[in-house]
Amino acid sequence: MPTASTTTSTTQTAKTASAGASGNGGSRPVRKTRPGRRKPEFTARRGFLISLFMAPAAIFVAVFTYYPMIAGSQMAFRHWNLTDLTDTSWVGLQNFRDVFADPAWGTVLSNTAIWVFGSIVPQLVIGFALALWLRRRFRFRGLYQALIFFPWAISGFLIGILFRWMFNSEFGVVNDLLQKVGLIDEPVAWLADPKTAMFAVVVANIWYGVTFFTIMILAALQSIPEELYEASALDGAGKVRTLFQITIPYIRVTLALTVLLRVIWIFNFPDLIFGMTGGGPNNETHIVTTWMIKITQQGDYGRASALGLIVVATLLVFAVFFLLATREKREVKP
Amino acid sequence: MIGKESTAGRATKFTFLGLWLVFIVFPLYWITITSLKAPGDIFAFPIAYWPEHFSLENYSGLFGKADFGVYLTNSLIVATVAAAIATVISMLSAYVLARFEFRTKSALLMAALVTQMIPTFIALGPLYLLMTDLKMVDNRLGLILVYIAVCIPFCTVMLRGFFENIPDALEEAAMIDGLSRFGALFRVLLPVMRPGIIAAFIFNFVNCWNELFLSVTLMNSDSNKTVPTALNGFISSFNIDWGSMSAAAVLTILPTMVLFAFASRHIVQGLTAGAVKG
Numbered sequence: 001m002p003t004a005s006t007t008t009s010t011t012q013t014a015k016t017a018s019a020g021a022s023g024n025g026g027s028r029p030v031r032k033t034r035p036g037r038r039k040p041e042f043t044a045r046r047g048f049l050i051s052l053f054m055a056p057a058a059i060f061v062a063v064f065t066y067y068p069m070i071a072g073s074q075m076a077f078r079h080w081n082l083t084d085l086t087d088t089s090w091v092g093l094q095n096f097r098d099v100f101a102d103p104a105w106g107t108v109l110s111n112t113a114i115w116v117f118g119s120i121v122p123q124l125v126i127g128f129a130l131a132l133w134l135r136r137r138f139r140f141r142g143l144y145q146a147l148i149f150f151p152w153a154i155s156g157f158l159i160g161i162l163f164r165w166m167f168n169s170e171f172g173v174v175n176d177l178l179q180k181v182g183l184i185d186e187p188v189a190w191l192a193d194p195k196t197a198m199f200a201v202v203v204a205n206i207w208y209g210v211t212f213f214t215i216m217i218l219a220a221l222q223s224i225p226e227e228l229y230e231a232s233a234l235d236g237a238g239k240v241r242t243l244f245q246i247t248i249p250y251i252r253v254t255l256a257l258t259v260l261l262r263v264i265w266i267f268n269f270p271d272l273i274f275g276m277t278g279g280g281p282n283n284e285t286h287i288v289t290t291w292m293i294k295i296t297q298q299g300d301y302g303r304a305s306a307l308g309l310i311v312v313a314t315l316l317v318f319a320v321f322f323l324l325a326t327r328e329k330r331e332v333k334p
Numbered sequence: 335m336i337g338k339e340s341t342a343g344r345a346t347k348f349t350f351l352g353l354w355l356v357f358i359v360f361p362l363y364w365i366t367i368t369s370l371k372a373p374g375d376i377f378a379f380p381i382a383y384w385p386e387h388f389s390l391e392n393y394s395g396l397f398g399k400a401d402f403g404v405y406l407t408n409s410l411i412v413a414t415v416a417a418a419i420a421t422v423i424s425m426l427s428a429y430v431l432a433r434f435e436f437r438t439k440s441a442l443l444m445a446a447l448v449t450q451m452i453p454t455f456i457a458l459g460p461l462y463l464l465m466t467d468l469k470m471v472d473n474r475l476g477l478i479l480v481y482i483a484v485c486i487p488f489c490t491v492m493l494r495g496f497f498e499n500i501p502d503a504l505e506e507a508a509m510i511d512g513l514s515r516f517g518a519l520f521r522v523l524l525p526v527m528r529p530g531i532i533a534a535f536i537f538n539f540v541n542c543w544n545e546l547f548l549s550v551t552l553m554n555s556d557s558n559k560t561v562p563t564a565l566n567g568f569i570s571s572f573n574i575d576w577g578s579m580s581a582a583a584v585l586t587i588l589p590t591m592v593l594f595a596f597a598s599r600h601i602v603q604g605l606t607a608g609a610v611k612g
Contacts, residue, residue, distance in 0.1 A: 308456030
């Protein structure tokens with residue numbers, strides 16, 4: 001614990017104070033921003049406390065999340081089909097081969113890419129803009145904030161249904177409004193054409209997801225000291241320079257973690273598409289996780305589990321690279 | 335504040351804020367208006383942005399033939415109990431993760447992140463078998479247990495950020511004054527943590543209230559269904575009854591929106607405490 005002696009007596013509990021904090025006798029307590037580097041207390045007692053407090057969470061997650069996932073994973077290597085349950089033999093990588101050999105797989109992959117990037121980029125940009133503007137006080141700001149946060153309270157599935165109704169080709173309000181404005185001449189069958197259907201689900205996801213970015217960035221902005229902006233104004237920096245040289249570097253950690261979490265969530269978010277198009281028309285709006293639902297519903301648990309493992313592996317690799325790529329910058333953070 | 339705003343800048347800003355507000359609110363307005371039209375008027379042409387006469391027929395149908403009240407009650411019980419227990423359990427683990435250094439800590443945090451990557455569908459089959467063994471299929475308690483596990487990882491990370499924002503000195507002073515660690519936690523820390531705890535509870539509640547796939551799998555009798563499961567039932571029939579569907583949607587959205595409206599400030603603080611600290 002080399003850092004313990006350089007921090008101050010605030011890190012010492014009553015018990016450890018006598019145990020040997022000779023190096024920093026008389027220094028004034030300074031509030032520590034990174035807790036946890038405290039001197040260990042009597043180890044057995046400390047270990048017991050940690051285990052006791054962690055146990056309920058660990059047990060719940062182990063039993064109801066990790067156990068089913070691991071048990072489900074082994075199905076990926078077996079023939080496991082509800083149409084033929086007499087044979088659940090080990091088939092190695094056959095399920096994975098079947099996944100990749102499926103003619104729809106290419107569409108599923110490109111749809112997943114459109115779904116993730118088409119959603120996250122506008123969400124980040126709009127969310128950032130809203131957060132910057134909401135930072136400054138104006139009348140009714142509280143009310144405004146409460147209203148634009150609403151989408152986050154609604155389930156993805158229900159949002160799918162909501163937008164399915166609005167994009168309805170005959171009675172949908174989207175067609176009606178676009179015709180009134182003059183952008184289209186006759187009703188568009190939004191959800192019947194693969195191209196427009198993918199566009200429609202992405203629009204719905206943007207509607208839903210901007211809020212999370214706004215919330216996260218707004219709070220991070222509130223942690224930036226005002227002096228930084230004053231100094232930058234004195235130096236004559238313009239708005240754009242201030243944004244890129246002060247605001248963004250300062251909230252980099254939040255930005256990185258928010259993007260990471262959102263990519264994981266969006267990638268692994270079948271609910272909205274499930275409610276909106278069900279993967280249709282003709283399987284053309286499936287992403288990996290809705291494709292997995294479809295295959296489960298067909299009874300092929302083996303292949304669905306293989307897809308599940310592909311999702312976990314992809315996201316894990318992404319997360320590790322992402323964390324490594326953003327790590328050095330995190331340490332520079334003021 | 336931050337520099338001076340030009341008139342043009344202000345105009346751009348408020349135009350954008352206004353357009354975004356319309357974009358956010360319009361779908362909610364539209365589903366509400368649809369739910370208040372008489373079933374025949376929903377498909378009338380031209381589309382009515384403000385119906386000539388309002389009707390509660392869609393709502394009465396929901397409670398008459400579909401037992402929507404039962405589903406609402408089920409959802410309310412399951413989401414409240416699961417969110418409350420998950421918040422308490424997460425508080426304990428968040429406290430340990432914020433205040434102690436130990437060898438398995440980063441592994442535990444990574445394990446929490448990995449839970450977010452697991453598609454629900456990979457776990458459904460084994461989970462169903464497990465709940466069958468525990469005799470908890472089609473049982474509200476069973477669903478509560480599963481939801482607690484779903485809520486814990488994110489809630490722990492969120493509350494950990496909150497604990498880290500509170501200086502150690504607070505508890506230490508309490509402990510020097512003679513309180514035990516538990517005493518310091520419950521009598522000194524928790525009151526300070528109240529906004530974070532409220533945010534965590536609301537977030538958990540909304541998550542459980544909205545969850546679909548686990549509920550569809552585990553609750554099969556009509557008297558045990560939760561609201562999303564019932565909605566899913568409406569949609570699987572070949573033709574969607576848009577009148578009932580929009581009324582059901584309004585009833586589903588309303589409780590969580592009311593919670594969000596009251597707590598939006600807490601939620602900003604609660605969600606970000608963890609991420610800001612990194």
